[in-house]
Amino acid sequence: MPTINASQFQKRVREFSDIARRVPVTVTRHGRPSVVLLSAEDYERLKRIEEWATKAVKVANLPRATIRAMKTAKLSHLPAD
Numbered sequence: 001m002p003t004i005n006a007s008q009f010q011k012r013v014r015e016f017s018d019i020a021r022r023v024p025v026t027v028t029r030h031g032r033p034s035v036v037l038l039s040a041e042d043y044e045r046l047k048r049i050e051e052w053a054t055k056a057v058k059v060a061n062l063p064r065a066t067i068r069a070m071k072t073a074k075l076s077h078l079p080a081d
Contacts, residue, residue: 001026006034 002019003026009016016025020037027035059067 001036003028003033005029005031 001024002016004012004016006027006029009025009027016027016037019025021039024036024038024042026033027037059070062070
C-alpha cells in the first residue's frame with residue numbers, strides 16, 4: 001500500500017487519488033498513519049461486509065437442518081482452564 005505524508009498528498013492529490021482507485025493509499029501526519037484513501041468501490045464493499053457482520057440472526061429463522069445440526073453437534077476437546 002503506497003504511503004505519503006499529508007503535505008505531499010496536498011500537493012499531489014490528483015495523482016494519489018488516481019492511485020487510490022487501484023490500491024488504498026495511506027496518508028501520514030507526523031510520521032503516523034492518519035487516513036486511508038480508497039476507491040468508492042472498495043469503500044462500498046467494506047460497508048457491505050460490516051453490515052453483514054453486524055446483523056444478528058435469530059435461531060428460529062435458521063433452516064431446520066441447521067438447527068438440527070446445532071442441537072446434535074458434539075463439542076470436541078475443549079482447552080483446560
